[in-house]
Amino acid sequence: MPDESPPKRSSLPPTTSSPHRxxxxxxxxxxxxxxxxxxxxxxxxxxxxxxxxxxxxxxxGSSPSLVVFNxxxxxxxMGSFFFLSGIMSSTSLRRRWTEEFLRTKWMxxxxxxxxxxxxxxxxxxxxxxxxxxxxxxWDILVTHLKGxxxxxxxxxYPAVLMVFDTLYTIMPKVPxxxxxxxxxxxxxxxxxxxxxxxxxxxxxxLNVQPGYLPQYIISYLLGTITPIPTGDTPSLxxxxxxxxxxxxxxxxxxxxxxxxxxxxxxSMNGGWNWLALAYAMWNETTGAVIASVVLDTFxxxxxxTKKWSNIGEYSYAAFLVHxxxxxxxxxxxxxxxxxxxxxTIVVGGVGVxxxxxxxxxxxxxxxxxxxxV
Numbered sequence: 001m002p003d004e005s006p007p008k009r010s011s012l013p014p015t016t017s018s019p020h021r022x023x024x025x026x027x028x029x030x031x032x033x034x035x036x037x038x039x040x041x042x043x044x045x046x047x048x049x050x051x052x053x054x055x056x057x058x059x060x061g062s063s064p065s066l067v068v069f070n071x072x073x074x075x076x077x078m079g080s081f082f083f084l085s086g087i088m089s090s091t092s093l094r095r096r097w098t099e100e101f102l103r104t105k106w107m108x109x110x111x112x113x114x115x116x117x118x119x120x121x122x123x124x125x126x127x128x129x130x131x132x133x134x135x136x137x138w139d140i141l142v143t144h145l146k147g148x149x150x151x152x153x154x155x156x157y158p159a160v161l162m163v164f165d166t167l168y169t170i171m172p173k174v175p176x177x178x179x180x181x182x183x184x185x186x187x188x189x190x191x192x193x194x195x196x197x198x199x200x201x202x203x204x205x206l207n208v209q210p211g212y213l214p215q216y217i218i219s220y221l222l223g224t225i226t227p228i229p230t231g232d233t234p235s236l237x238x239x240x241x242x243x244x245x246x247x248x249x250x251x252x253x254x255x256x257x258x259x260x261x262x263x264x265x266x267s268m269n270g271g272w273n274w275l276a277l278a279y280a281m282w283n284e285t286t287g288a289v290i291a292s293v294v295l296d297t298f299x300x301x302x303x304x305t306k307k308w309s310n311i312g313e314y315s316y317a318a319f320l321v322h323x324x325x326x327x328x329x330x331x332x333x334x335x336x337x338x339x340x341x342x343x344t345i346v347v348g349g350v351g352v353x354x355x356x357x358x359x360x361x362x363x364x365x366x367x368x369x370x371x372x373v
Contacts, residue, residue, distance in 0.1 A: 022228060024305045026312035028298040029084055032077050033315045037322045037355055038348040039073045040154070042066045044330065045340035045347075049074070050200065052124055052153075052323070053330045055343075061265075063340040075287035076294070078212065079219040081157065082164070083291065086223020089165050098169050109162040111371050112320050116155040117148070124327050131331040150205025154323045159206050164220050174224050179241050182218060183284065189214035191280040194270030211270065215284060219291075229299045236292040245285045252282035317359025317372040318352075325358050326351040 043051040046063025047070040061067055093101050122141045129136050151159045168174075177185065190211050197203065197210040208216075227233055237245065256268070259275040267275045298304040329350055336343065363369040 022230070023307045023312070024298045024301075025084060025087070025229075026315075027304050027308050028295065029081070030308065030312045030315045031298075032080055032084075033319050033322075034352050035073060035077055036154075036319065037326060037352050038344065039070060039077070040323070041326050041330070041348040041351050042069060042340070042344040045343045047340070047344075050202070052121075053128075053327045055330075056334070057337055058340050065341055066344060069344075071283075072286070072290070074212075075283045076290040078157065079215045079287050080291045080294065082161070082216045082219040083223040083226075083295075085161050085164070086220040087226060087228060088223075089168060090224040091228065093169065102166060102169060105162060105165045108316075108371055109158040109165070113151055113155045113159045113162070116320065117150070117152040118145070120153045120155075120324060123324050127324070127328050127331055131334065151207040153207075155320065156202075156207040157319075160208050160216065161220075163206070164217075168220075168224060174221055176225060179237075182222075183245070183288070186214050186218050187280050187284045190284060191270075191277050194276060194280070195272065196270075198270035200269060211280075215287060229295055231300050231305070233299070235296050237288065242289065242292065245289045249282060249285040249289055252278045252285065256282060311356065313373055314356055314359045314363065317362055318355040319359075320372060321358045321362065322351065322355040325354045329354065 039047075039049070040051055043049040044053050044055040044058060045066060046058040046061065047066035048061050049070055089101075089105075092104075096104075119141075122144045125140045125144070126136045129140075193213065194211040199209065199211050201211075202209055226236070229236070235242075255278040256275065259278055260268075263273055263275040267273045268279045270276050326347070329347055333343075333347060338346075359372070363373055
């Protein structure tokens with residue numbers, strides 16, 4: 001892992017130079033946002049995960065293709081988001097005073113979290129009632145507010161990121177671990193946390209799954225000490241590290257296929273058993289391999305280093321609104337008796353376009369653009 005010293009914070013004035021726009025990082029974030037939308041849309045169609053809408057035609061985990069799709073996504077896409085956020089936050093802090101950095105972060109992250117947590121779930125319940133022909137009243141909002149214990153919905157990511165960014169400004173020094181200890185700590189922490197908090201368990205007030213939190217923390221910290229990846233910088237992983245992780249990923253994956261014959265599938269979610277340990281190893285090693293390969297692809301490919309029109313400008317807004325947008329589409333197509341994969345492709349595609357359009361629309365409202373772009 002990189003061994004660069006972290007940037008100085010409030011002890012030095014911010015630099016005034018403006019770096020060139022890194023389109024490959026914008027494009028990677030845009031692609032990850034689209035993948036998140038497809039991932040969430042697939043959950044009620046036979047995949048695995050947490051999502052408010054439930055299909056009457058598909059049972060949880062009934063589609064092997066979508067289960068694999070969800071598992072692979074889960075291994076790397078949110079860790080990649082936190083890695084990119086670490087890079088951007090450390091770069092931003094070099095160019096701003098700490099107070100300005102925090103003020104901007106709390107505004108761009110905190111306001112959407114509060115608004116979405118307060119209004120998102122009631123809106124989704126109202127949509128459901130409308131499609132079911134039921135009465136929609138203020139009782140939906142009142143009931144939600146009375147039972148509110150913290151962050152709700154997909155905005156757990158900006159909520160956790162806001163905590164990370166705040167803590168980053170007051171840390172005397174970002175801890176640096178070599179490759180082996182960092183990966184071992186990641187796997188062990190994930191396994192141990194799932195003993196008490198099995199996969200699928202979320203904790204208030206941040207609504208985050210503890211079993212995945214070690215990966216998010218390490219990914220963010222790694223981002224803060226990693227030079228901005230370009231076509232000229234070395235890969236995130238050395239060839240030897242990549243071979244080690246790939247071997248561990250394959251070995252743990254094969255072990256999982258063997259162990260499911262001796263353990264119930266639910267054992268994978270957590271507990272003192274070999275299947276849970278194999279999953280912890282597979283998730284972390286596979287995620288590191290995929291994240292490194294994807295990052296290398298985007299920083300080296302000519303198509304990924306060019307500006308993709310203005311799509312990237314609205315990726316954060318699309319992320320913020322994708323849950324209500326996609327749930328609305330899913331309720332509208334609730335009676336469609338198609339296969340889970342087909343539904344994921346069609347509904348997901350419409351959801352991606354709809355989320356970007358809705359996000360763009362929000363930027364037209366006075367004052368919104370400053371927050372969500």
